[in-house]
Amino acid sequence: MGRYILKRIGYMCITFxxxxxxxxxxxxxxxxxxxxxxxxxxxxxxxxxxxxxxDQPIAVQYVKYMWNLLHGDxxxxxxxxxxxxxxxxxxxxxxxxxxxxxxxxLGAVIGLLLGIIAxxxxxxxxxxxxxxxxxxxxxxxxxxFAGVLQYFLGVYVRAFPVAGWNGPSYHFLxxxxxxxxxxxxxxxxxxxxxxxxxxxxxxxxxxxxGLSRFTVVYKHAIRNALIxxxxxxxxxxxxxxxxxxxxxNIFGIPGIGSQYVSSIVTNDYxxxxxxxxxxxxxxxxxxxxxxxxxxxxDPRIRVSGGQA
Amino acid sequence: xxxxxxxxxxxxVLALSLVLSACGSSKxxxxxxxxxxxxxxxxxxxxxxxxxxxxxxxxxxxxTTSTNxxxxxxxxxxxxxxxxYHWDLAKGAPKVSADKKTVTFTLRDGIKWSDGKAITAxxxxxxxxRQNDPAAKxxxxxxxxxxxxxxxxxIEDPTNKEFYGKYDKLGVKALDSKTLEVTFEQPVPPFFYxxxxxxxxxxxxxxxxxxxxxxxxxxxxxxxxxxPFVLEKWNKGSGWTYKKNKNYWNAKATKLDTVNxxxxxxxxxxxxxYKTDKIDAAGLTGEYVTSLKKSNASEIHTxxxxxxxxxxxxxxxxxxxxxxxxxxxxxxxxxxxxxVKVLFNDGSTGSNYVVPKGFSKGPDGKDFRxxxxxxxxxxxxxxxxxxxxxxxxKELGISKLELTFMSSDGAQYKQWDSYLANQLEKxxxxxxxxxxxxxxxxxxxxxxxxxxxxxxxxWFPDYQDPMTxxxxxxxxxxxxxxxxxxxxxxxxxKNAQSETGNxxxxxxxxxxxxxxxxxxxxIVPIYQSGKTWAQKSYVKGLSYPSYGPQVDFSxxxxxxx
Numbered sequence: 001m002g003r004y005i006l007k008r009i010g011y012m013c014i015t016f017x018x019x020x021x022x023x024x025x026x027x028x029x030x031x032x033x034x035x036x037x038x039x040x041x042x043x044x045x046x047x048x049x050x051x052x053x054x055d056q057p058i059a060v061q062y063v064k065y066m067w068n069l070l071h072g073d074x075x076x077x078x079x080x081x082x083x084x085x086x087x088x089x090x091x092x093x094x095x096x097x098x099x100x101x102x103x104x105x106l107g108a109v110i111g112l113l114l115g116i117i118a119x120x121x122x123x124x125x126x127x128x129x130x131x132x133x134x135x136x137x138x139x140x141x142x143x144x145f146a147g148v149l150q151y152f153l154g155v156y157v158r159a160f161p162v163a164g165w166n167g168p169s170y171h172f173l174x175x176x177x178x179x180x181x182x183x184x185x186x187x188x189x190x191x192x193x194x195x196x197x198x199x200x201x202x203x204x205x206x207x208x209x210g211l212s213r214f215t216v217v218y219k220h221a222i223r224n225a226l227i228x229x230x231x232x233x234x235x236x237x238x239x240x241x242x243x244x245x246x247x248x249n250i251f252g253i254p255g256i257g258s259q260y261v262s263s264i265v266t267n268d269y270x271x272x273x274x275x276x277x278x279x280x281x282x283x284x285x286x287x288x289x290x291x292x293x294x295x296x297x298d299p300r301i302r303v304s305g306g307q308a
Numbered sequence: 309x310x311x312x313x314x315x316x317x318x319x320x321v322l323a324l325s326l327v328l329s330a331c332g333s334s335k336x337x338x339x340x341x342x343x344x345x346x347x348x349x350x351x352x353x354x355x356x357x358x359x360x361x362x363x364x365x366x367x368x369x370x371x372t373t374s375t376n377x378x379x380x381x382x383x384x385x386x387x388x389x390x391x392x393y394h395w396d397l398a399k400g401a402p403k404v405s406a407d408k409k410t411v412t413f414t415l416r417d418g419i420k421w422s423d424g425k426a427i428t429a430x431x432x433x434x435x436x437x438r439q440n441d442p443a444a445k446x447x448x449x450x451x452x453x454x455x456x457x458x459x460x461x462x463i464e465d466p467t468n469k470e471f472y473g474k475y476d477k478l479g480v481k482a483l484d485s486k487t488l489e490v491t492f493e494q495p496v497p498p499f500f501y502x503x504x505x506x507x508x509x510x511x512x513x514x515x516x517x518x519x520x521x522x523x524x525x526x527x528x529x530x531x532x533x534x535x536p537f538v539l540e541k542w543n544k545g546s547g548w549t550y551k552k553n554k555n556y557w558n559a560k561a562t563k564l565d566t567v568n569x570x571x572x573x574x575x576x577x578x579x580x581x582y583k584t585d586k587i588d589a590a591g592l593t594g595e596y597v598t599s600l601k602k603s604n605a606s607e608i609h610t611x612x613x614x615x616x617x618x619x620x621x622x623x624x625x626x627x628x629x630x631x632x633x634x635x636x637x638x639x640x641x642x643x644x645x646x647x648v649k650v651l652f653n654d655g656s657t658g659s660n661y662v663v664p665k666g667f668s669k670g671p672d673g674k675d676f677r678x679x680x681x682x683x684x685x686x687x688x689x690x691x692x693x694x695x696x697x698x699x700x701x702k703e704l705g706i707s708k709l710e711l712t713f714m715s716s717d718g719a720q721y722k723q724w725d726s727y728l729a730n731q732l733e734k735x736x737x738x739x740x741x742x743x744x745x746x747x748x749x750x751x752x753x754x755x756x757x758x759x760x761x762x763x764x765x766x767w768f769p770d771y772q773d774p775m776t777x778x779x780x781x782x783x784x785x786x787x788x789x790x791x792x793x794x795x796x797x798x799x800x801x802k803n804a805q806s807e808t809g810n811x812x813x814x815x816x817x818x819x820x821x822x823x824x825x826x827x828x829x830x831i832v833p834i835y836q837s838g839k840t841w842a843q844k845s846y847v848k849g850l851s852y853p854s855y856g857p858q859v860d861f862s863x864x865x866x867x868x869x
Contacts, residue, residue: 034749042756252577267749
């Protein structure tokens with residue numbers, strides 16, 4: 001197990017390095033400069049390029065960037081008066097993380113429950129209604145839900161604040177808007193797995209042994225059905241935490257989503273690198289955690305993992 | 309993790325309790341009209357901004373959000389209010405020498421920074437020097453050269469070995485702590501007193517800037533304030549809070565105690581916040597103008613802005629566009645009035661002029677547009693367009709023409725571009741227009757390297773004078789990305805620039821310059837921007853001027869409601 005983890009960490013570092021390098025190179029291919037005020041003259045732009053070392057060969061810039069990065073310096077943002085990228089990320093990322101985790105927890109809990117119930121009642125009304133809900137949930141984009149919820153619960157009923165991030169009551173609308181998709185996806189997945197697992201021989205054996213229905217479902221069916229769900233949960237978490245741009249915009253949440261887009265549009269090189277590193281790191285980490293979790297859920301992987 | 313879980317549980321509990329309480333009491337939103345003039349006890353104004361503050365360093369600020377915050381928290385020798393300049397930190401009109409090349413300001417008595425120390429003439433000198441120090445990365449120091457301050461142009465010119473970056477050679481001096489002397493290359497230009505209201509001309513205090521070092525202006529506590537408000541809080545990404553500055557010399561004119569601004573990038577969200585009384589004013593465009601005009605008619609206000617939007621016609625690399633009749637045909641083909649009515653509906657007005665309406669007044673006190681055709685030069689209509697196009701076809705020996713139409717790729721441009729391209733194809737049979745939308749960075753690059761036929765963008769003023777719209781079109785000016793060159797125009801601009809001592813002749817030359825330009829159509833003006841906003845009836849004195857702070861609440865107040 002120890003060697004397995006070490007090897008995984010090694011792969012993680014290589015992947016991370018490749019992502020940084022590729023991002024750096026493709027970013028430098030973006031047309032234009034970070035200095036986008038139409039009133040700047042070409043002379044002024046050249047001066048600014050020189051000041052920030054952007055007139056040097058890309059190889060030199062790359063080595064410099066990597067050197068600074070190894071020393072924990074991500075540079076200063078061009079969009080925000082040269083403010084340190086690290087500070088900007090540290091300021092905004094926790095908000096996105098909070099929002100994303102709440103949504104994923106809420107979505108996973110409800111999604112699993114619905115999926116299990118639907119799976120157990122395969123082919124019955126309970127199953128159908130859950131599946132219709134899930135189909136709606138996956139097919140309608142979250143920003144539509146967000147707009148409808150904001151108008152109905154925020155403006156019309158006035159039960160929740162329309163936008164902002166100033167306390168628990170502000171969390172409800174964005175978290176629910178984000179969670180709907182998660183609920184739907186996990187419910188669909190869990191149901192399929194449950195249906196499959198329930199028809200397995202070992203379930204019949206367990207039932208034949210005279211175990212209670214609860215024990216059969218809880219100890220044997222759910223645990224086995226959970227394995228594939230955990231697989232998607234990792235990347236899904238990473239996607240929800242990093243991909244809530246639209247929700248963050250609609251509800252005025254000071255997260256990192258809009259930062260990523262605006263940094264690309266404005267050629268804010270240090271910020272593009274910083275956000276990409278954060279996203280890539282998160283994604284790689286989530287896959288790593290899933291790999292470890294497998295071992296916890298499924299002892300077979302724990303044993304064979306050592307040789308893999 | 310734990311914290312996240314807790315806040316989730318809390319939010320659900322709270323959510324449920326709120327749903328229940330909301331069911332119990334159906335609050336009505338119409339609780340009395342705030343039409344009285346009695347001041348409310350709570351002088352708090354709540355606003356939303358579509359963007360966070362990019363920077364508060366007056367050297368780096370170039371965008372409207374940053375400039376707006378700096379305008380309201382800092383002070384210069386003058387302050388713009390309702391499109392007029394007023395003496396702010398200057399005691400009154402300065403002493404002007406006989407040759408009009410030396411201007412001496414006296415500062416008001418008892419003016420103080422937010423930390424209680426006196427604001428001195430040396431602080432102005434330091435601020436102006438810092439704006440001309442390349443190491444402090446000034447973005448808008450060309451305003452010093454545009455005003456004709458002594459040596460400014462040379463200090464900004466990297467090819468000038470003797471002067472470049474030597475900010476101590478700038479024509480500004482502190483005669484004593486209360487007296488500031490400014491010297492000029494030529495007589496002081498008439499717009500100088502309004503340009504003094506811009507952040508580039510504000511005082512900065514050397515000991516504070518040096519002590520803060522890299523942290524200067526990075527947070528609310530890393531600045532000193534000299535204006536009507538101080539910044540109490542700046543939560544990056546979510547908003548900021550202003551408090552009345554008790555140390556401001558004119559604090560008695562400031563009635564608001566607190567102004568909260570939240571960052572909300574989504575227009576619909578801002579409208580919803582307005583409808584639920586969370587913010588007291590909100591800018592509107594398009595469909596929201598129509599819908600709020602129906603639901604909240606008395607709260608809708610409109611004003612003309614100073615942005616001008618036009619098509620650049622590239623006659624440098626596109627030989628066909630060198631043909632005057634073709635340019636005239638393009639100009640006549642576009643129905644601007646329905647363009648602004650259908651797509652904006654926010655007070656923007658179709659234009660066929662270079663210098664906008666209601667922006668600058670001449671020595672005769674009349675608006676520039678009052679002296680030249682008020683509603684612009686005749687644009688013609690579809691019939692004229694066809695006639696010009698027929699002539700152009702004959703002169704060029706063509707029957708068909710393909711043109712690219714380039715703009716930035718902002719969401720709103722999709723509709724605008726299709727409308728304009730459609731007008732050209734409809735009214736100039738045989739013309740095929742290909743729309744090319746590019747990210748802003750690339751748009752600028754392509755425009756500067758003349759890789760387009762028609763480009764669509766706008767221009768906002770730097771100082772309150774027609775020259776800010778005119779001098780960019782002289783031959784080989786980097787902003788003139790049309791390749792147009794007209795000797796008479798160049799000469800009129802050159803004359804006007806040197807006639808700062810003779811304002812009425814200067815005015816006449818600028819009028820003539822616009823006329824000359826609009827006979828040649830190097831650009832096709834489309835519209836002058838306007839703004840429409842909703843404002844609660846209990847908010848008074850809030851203004852959206854065409855020059856100066858974008859949203860000016862320096863003298864706003866809340867009435868009882």
